[in-house]
């Protein structure tokens with residue numbers, strides 16, 4: 001989809017593909033543009049174009065990244081694009097740090113701009129397809145995405161809210177190799193017919209142990225703010241994609257060892273590697 005966006009010099013307009021958008025807030029009550037399921041089937045001509053939805057801490061990054069390696073498509077996390085922009089010097093970094101450190105969402109204009117640049121760079125390198133993680137986050141972003149490309153599938157990962165906070169607070173990244181870990185021990189008892197959930201920590205190897213860092217926005221206060229904002233702004237997206245017949249709900253049954261094979265099964269990818277090698 002990387003016929004990508006540019007911020008128009010004239011100020012309050014930004015563009016994605018050949019379309020321009022006003023930088024003002026979206027009127028969610030306006031009907032969304034027709035989605036792409038209605039258009040021709042292009043899935044056979046290109047790699048997958050998938051979106052991962054889910055609350056902060058649910059594990060979107062982990063599963064999206066594993067699937068991207070399996071399918072050979074880029075995993076594009078807008079949170080990573082924001083953190084890269086934060087790490088660079090300049091006025092954008094200052095503008096972003098205040099927003100991100102309060103757990104608030106960056107403007108649609110900035111986020112579409114960052115995503116567009118990333119897609120453009122990927123296209124120049126010959127990338128095809130994507131797994132988007134953290135985008136779209138608002139109805140307006142979903143409408144913009146729907147205007148410029150076909151989304152094949154939206155995977156909505158779910159975990160009980162009690163688990164999400166603990167998982168966010170347990171996240172760690174190695175500042176040398178960049179890998180993500182989680183030091184939280186989750187053990188939620190089942191009640192009212194709901195199954196319990198236990199997850200072992202994902203501990204780093206000894207060489208990373210002394211290099212672990214915690215995201216500045218993974219404090220309890222900011223995590224709770226992010227969860228609240230997610231529930232307010234992103235849940236309408238579930239309904240939107242459900243109504244297009246694109247939403248796949250997936251309740252994570254536990255940690256990676258239990259969840260990964262079940263997710264592959266749900267995506268009908270459980271024998272994907274075998275089929276790939278047989279076809280080769």
Ligand SMILES: Nc1ncnc2c1ncn2[C@@H]1O[C@H](COP(=O)(O)OP(=O)(O)O)[C@@H](O)[C@H]1O
Nearest residue numbers: 056057078079082100104105106111134135137
């Ligand atoms: N699509 C988006 N729209 C607006 N802001 C975003 C978007 N994606 C990421 N951000 C910003 O980057 C921060 C970190 O994003 P992310 O790593 O996806 O965190 P989370 O753990 O909340 O899912 C968010 O709190 C938000 O400020």
